[in-house]
Amino acid sequence: MxxxxxxxxxxxxxxxxxxxxxxxxxxxxxxxxxxxxTPLAGALVTLAPANGFGVLLDTPGTSSLTLARxxxxxxxxxxxxxxxxxxxxxxxxxxxxxxxxTIDVRLGDAGTPALSIGLVVLPVRLRPVEVxxxxxxxxxxxxxxxxxxxxxLAAVRTRxxxxxxxxxxxxxxxxxAESATLGGSDVLRSxxxxxxxxxxxxxxxxxxxxxxxxxxxxxxxxxxxLFDPLGVLGRTSGVxxxxxxxxxxxxxxxxxxxxxEGATQIDVQSRPASGNGAWRGSAELSQFGAGASVxxxxxxxxxxxxxxxxxxxGHWLPRDGAFSEALSERSYRDAQATVRGDxxxxxxxxxxxxGLVTRDARIGVSQFGSDATNQEWxxxxxxxxxTTPLGPFAMANTLGASSFExxxxxxxxxxxxGATPTLSPVTSNVDYLTFGGRVAARLPTDNVTTFxxxxxxxxxxxQGTHKSPGEDDLALAVAARADALTYGSLxxxxxxxLGDRITIESGLRLDAGGSHGLDAVRPAGSMQALLALSPNTxxxxxxxxxxxxxxxxxxPALGQxxxxxxxxxxxxxxxxxxxxxxxxxxxxxxxxxGVLVAANVYARRTTGAIADDPTPGxxxxxxxxVNASEVARGAEVSARKLTGPATAIVAYSYGNGTMHASGLxxxxxxxxxxxxxAVMSIHLGSVNxxxxxxxxxxxxxxxxxxxxxxGSSGAVLPTVREAPNAQRLPxxxxxxxxIDYTRVIRNVRLIAFAxxxxxxxxSNATWYEVSGYCENGSRPPVASAQCRDHDVFDAPVKLxxxxxxxxxxx
Numbered sequence: 001m002x003x004x005x006x007x008x009x010x011x012x013x014x015x016x017x018x019x020x021x022x023x024x025x026x027x028x029x030x031x032x033x034x035x036x037x038t039p040l041a042g043a044l045v046t047l048a049p050a051n052g053f054g055v056l057l058d059t060p061g062t063s064s065l066t067l068a069r070x071x072x073x074x075x076x077x078x079x080x081x082x083x084x085x086x087x088x089x090x091x092x093x094x095x096x097x098x099x100x101x102t103i104d105v106r107l108g109d110a111g112t113p114a115l116s117i118g119l120v121v122l123p124v125r126l127r128p129v130e131v132x133x134x135x136x137x138x139x140x141x142x143x144x145x146x147x148x149x150x151x152x153l154a155a156v157r158t159r160x161x162x163x164x165x166x167x168x169x170x171x172x173x174x175x176x177a178e179s180a181t182l183g184g185s186d187v188l189r190s191x192x193x194x195x196x197x198x199x200x201x202x203x204x205x206x207x208x209x210x211x212x213x214x215x216x217x218x219x220x221x222x223x224x225x226l227f228d229p230l231g232v233l234g235r236t237s238g239v240x241x242x243x244x245x246x247x248x249x250x251x252x253x254x255x256x257x258x259x260x261e262g263a264t265q266i267d268v269q270s271r272p273a274s275g276n277g278a279w280r281g282s283a284e285l286s287q288f289g290a291g292a293s294v295x296x297x298x299x300x301x302x303x304x305x306x307x308x309x310x311x312x313x314g315h316w317l318p319r320d321g322a323f324s325e326a327l328s329e330r331s332y333r334d335a336q337a338t339v340r341g342d343x344x345x346x347x348x349x350x351x352x353x354x355g356l357v358t359r360d361a362r363i364g365v366s367q368f369g370s371d372a373t374n375q376e377w378x379x380x381x382x383x384x385x386x387t388t389p390l391g392p393f394a395m396a397n398t399l400g401a402s403s404f405e406x407x408x409x410x411x412x413x414x415x416x417x418g419a420t421p422t423l424s425p426v427t428s429n430v431d432y433l434t435f436g437g438r439v440a441a442r443l444p445t446d447n448v449t450t451f452x453x454x455x456x457x458x459x460x461x462x463q464g465t466h467k468s469p470g471e472d473d474l475a476l477a478v479a480a481r482a483d484a485l486t487y488g489s490l491x492x493x494x495x496x497x498l499g500d501r502i503t504i505e506s507g508l509r510l511d512a513g514g515s516h517g518l519d520a521v522r523p524a525g526s527m528q529a530l531l532a533l534s535p536n537t538x539x540x541x542x543x544x545x546x547x548x549x550x551x552x553x554x555x556p557a558l559g560q561x562x563x564x565x566x567x568x569x570x571x572x573x574x575x576x577x578x579x580x581x582x583x584x585x586x587x588x589x590x591x592x593x594g595v596l597v598a599a600n601v602y603a604r605r606t607t608g609a610i611a612d613d614p615t616p617g618x619x620x621x622x623x624x625x626v627n628a629s630e631v632a633r634g635a636e637v638s639a640r641k642l643t644g645p646a647t648a649i650v651a652y653s654y655g656n657g658t659m660h661a662s663g664l665x666x667x668x669x670x671x672x673x674x675x676x677x678a679v680m681s682i683h684l685g686s687v688n689x690x691x692x693x694x695x696x697x698x699x700x701x702x703x704x705x706x707x708x709x710x711g712s713s714g715a716v717l718p719t720v721r722e723a724p725n726a727q728r729l730p731x732x733x734x735x736x737x738x739i740d741y742t743r744v745i746r747n748v749r750l751i752a753f754a755x756x757x758x759x760x761x762x763s764n765a766t767w768y769e770v771s772g773y774c775e776n777g778s779r780p781p782v783a784s785a786q787c788r789d790h791d792v793f794d795a796p797v798k799l800x801x802x803x804x805x806x807x808x809x810x
Contacts, residue, residue: 025082025086027081028080030073030078030079030117031045031077032117034118034448038161039075039076041075041076043095046070046091047070047084047092049087049090069081084107088105089105089106090346091104091105092300093117094301096151099119100119100301102348102350103117150594151172151173151174152172152594152647153594155171155172156642159248160538160588164529164542165252166538166600167251167584167586167598167600168248168251171246171248174681176190178690178738179192186236186241187237187241187247188205188266189205191266192694193649195598195637197249198653198696203234205231205234205236206234208670208672210252210264210604211655211670213668215552215566216264216580216606217264217265219265219266220266222268223259224381224401225402225432226238226356227566227568231336231358233360233362236334238336238358240291240308240336240338242308243338244268244270244271249264249265250267251264251602252583253544253583254544255526256493256509256524256526256544261550262546262580263604270338272304272306272342273306275295275304277299278296279809280294280296281808281809282807284804285805289310289334290310291310292310293309295307303342303344305341307337307338307340309336310335333359334359337356339355347389348387349386351387352387353382353384353385355381355382356380356382359376374408375408377405383398385397392441393439394440397437398434400433401432401434402432403430405430406428407426408425409425425463425464426464427461428462428568429459430459430460430550431459431460432458433456433457433458435455436453436456436489439451439452447494451491451492453488454488456486456488456489457486458484458485459485460482460569460570461482462482462567463480463481483570483573483575485513485570485571485572486514487513489509491508491509493506493508493526494506501531501532501533502532503532507525507527508525510524511523514571519572523545524579526544527543529541537589539585540586540587541585542583542584542585543582543583548578548580549571551568551569551575551609551610552568553567553610553612553624569625575610576608576609576610576627578606578608578610580604585600585601587600596639596640597637597638598636598640601633601635601636604630605629608627609627609628610627611627611661612625614661615662615721616722618721626661627661628660628661629659629661630659632671633656636651636653638650645682647681647683648679648681649679650677650678651675654673655671655672655673657670666726668700669700669725672698675694675696677694678693686741687739688742689738690755691735691737692735693733695731695732698729698732699728700725700727700728700729701728701768702721702722703721703726703727703791704771705772706772732762732766733760735758735760736757736758737755737759738755739754747810748809749807749809749810752806754802754803754804756800756801758800766795768793769792769794770792771791773790773792
């Protein structure tokens with residue numbers, strides 16, 4: 001075999017020498033940011049023969065031969081290859097935080113002109129990052145930062161280059177690892193540590209961003225909406241961290257090129273495979289479940305695939321609430337899987353695919369008998385993106401689809417005394433299909449214009465007794481509705497540099513269509529400005545309008561507690577199109593290397609929303625929803641220490657939101673007036689210690705009190721609603737801690753981790769249950785004044801430990 005290999009190499013060298021007798025050609029140029037045209041220093045540029053069989057001379061002054069050569073761009077973004085034979089070559093350009101690019105080049109007798117190559121920003125990967133001494137032959141695709149720059153600093157600079165708003169936030173692996181979340185790494189729970197973001201409660205992974213309702217915060221996975229991004233009955237994220245390449249949070253103003261709906265957008269990107277031709281994998285096991293991933297990429301990263309799978313366990317969920325005895329024998333099942341595939345087709349063409357499926361279920365024994373109460377919901381999502389050069393432009397087209405379905409058995413009775421409750425299924429579905437594309441110049445200048453289009457079709461359906469006061473459904477007729485909407489969008493965005501300090505980005509989007517064809521043309525847009533007072537200080541401001549065509553409704557289970565997954569309604573007919581206007585201003589400054597402080601103020605106005613009927617009185621015979629509007633305003637300040645043996649973030653947020661519906665004005669249900677966060681991590685070699693403290697104001701709630709059940713003789717149920725959100729839950733605080741230890745054995749990393757949530761043992765009564773019960777949970781006769789003014793709260797989690805082991809094969 002050795003002789004055969006030597007013979008083939010000799011033949012290749014001889015063939016190359018015979019066909020390419022002249023060495024002395026040069027290929028040179030620069031690498032720049034495709035959006036800002038800023039030169040990119042430290043990018044790796046690899047040159048190889050186009051067919052993979054040619055031989056190149058190594059660096060001048062040597063006589064060795066190589067199949068490929070790699071250089072690093074200078075501070076001005078320049079690269080240069082000399083002493084090249086005439087022929088066809090392939091350039092591979094890579095830099096952390098950017099999408100890799102591949103270009104075919106032909107070197108003739110007259111040489112080749114300088115090639116300027118623009119790289120498109122790619123969210124920073126949530127993968128282990130090691131800082132090493134510079135090695136120009138290393139690949140950035142293996143998660144190694146050969147530039148010597150801290151990955152957090154690189155992530156911040158990537159975000160600052162991509163977005164003008166100073167309130168946009170990036171998320172890195174270190175942020176996830178150090179957020180001390182329950183059960184190990186969790187993306188949504190890590191976002192709760194950012195300014196302006198508060199948890200629904202310490203039981204749920206739901207987010208309240210600047211007082212937005214959960215259904216107004218939209219999570220997009222590779223540009224496609226994920227309608228239920230939660231797992232284990234809302235306890236964890238529905239997307240495994242092993243599948244994520246990067247995440248950005250846009251709490252308000254954002255560019256029109258991002259597209260999508262929602263007052264807040266969480267942009268999550270899957271990661272391409274890495275491995276330099278070798279298999280890689282990881283596995284994790286804890287008392288909360290198990291997960292694994294496997295991936296492989298070609299050594300030149302021209303193709304690769306990644307598969308992840310995760311199974312979560314729900315037996316650790318709380319069961320000690322005063323009113324949960326009826327469901328004490330419950331069980332939970334949650335599973336999810338993702339896949340990502342990439343293929344470089346040459347000539348600048350590239351194909352990227354990804355998909356995700358989740359399945360969640362709860363089975364419990366009901367208080368009415370031995371029949372099980374079943375709840376199931378599932379997501380399915382997929383997309384294909386094809387990128388190709390088009391003359392002086394680059395075009396990317398994406399086909400995506402997303403589907404969500406839920407099913408739940410609900411207990412109902414007939415309006416007669418002593419009637420036996422029966423099970424009635426409730427189903428909800430939403431289907432989403434999109435085809436869109438964008439066109440941008442391949443060689444950008446200071447003035448960059450991007451164009452795009454989208455065609456979106458959405459369908460929702462609901463069937464069953466959705467509206468109920470809780471577990472005691474009464475005499476509610478089974479209803480069914482199905483709606484569909486199709487619309488198209490054309491958009492354009494331009495970023496312009498006015499001198500060296502001012503950058504302006506403006507965009508316009510036109511949506512046309514509706515449930516009955518061309519119902520209306522709805523304009524939306526964004527305008528942002530960035531002033532660089534100095535290299536370390538950025539001041540930004542912006543306004544934007546977005547439309548949302550699918551809105552969620554939740555069963556008003558008793559107040560603020562556990563609810564079913566969101567059911568969705570598409571705009572059309574009695575459901576309006578929701579419009580969200582955002583305005584923001586802020587400043588961001590590096591006070592020293594690795595220390596970043598920021599302050600932002602914002603205001604938001606939402607019209608065309610739907611909400612639960614807030615009118616005081618009986619809960620029975622209410623409409624499915626009423627029209628509503630909302631105004632909100634607030635301020636956020638934060639300081640982040642990004643580098644060093646100790647890293648930290650300290651943030652304070654103030655927010656105030658008011659909802660208007662049915663002639664009433666009242667506090668928005670997702671408003672928490674004050675929130676304080678402090679996260680700190682200490683790195684001691686192989687040991688990392690993390691802690692996270694959160695203190696927030698209580699959320700508003702509406703009291704539910706007893707009244708005689710309609711058509712009954714003396715039965716009492718919590719069926720009367722008082723003034724909307726006139727009360728507030730107690731303040732919430734939690735101290736969470738974590739520790740992990742890493743041991744490297746050859747190419748295997750063993751990571752043992754442990755932690756605990758709510759170390760202070762606070763009661764954290766974040767669920768409002770009902771009013772009128774006594775301390776021992778008993779309910780007096782309705783005529784009695786005993787306990788009537790007593791509000792009952794529940795604390796879903798009091799102290800939950802975490803322990804687990806993670807294995808990574810590199």
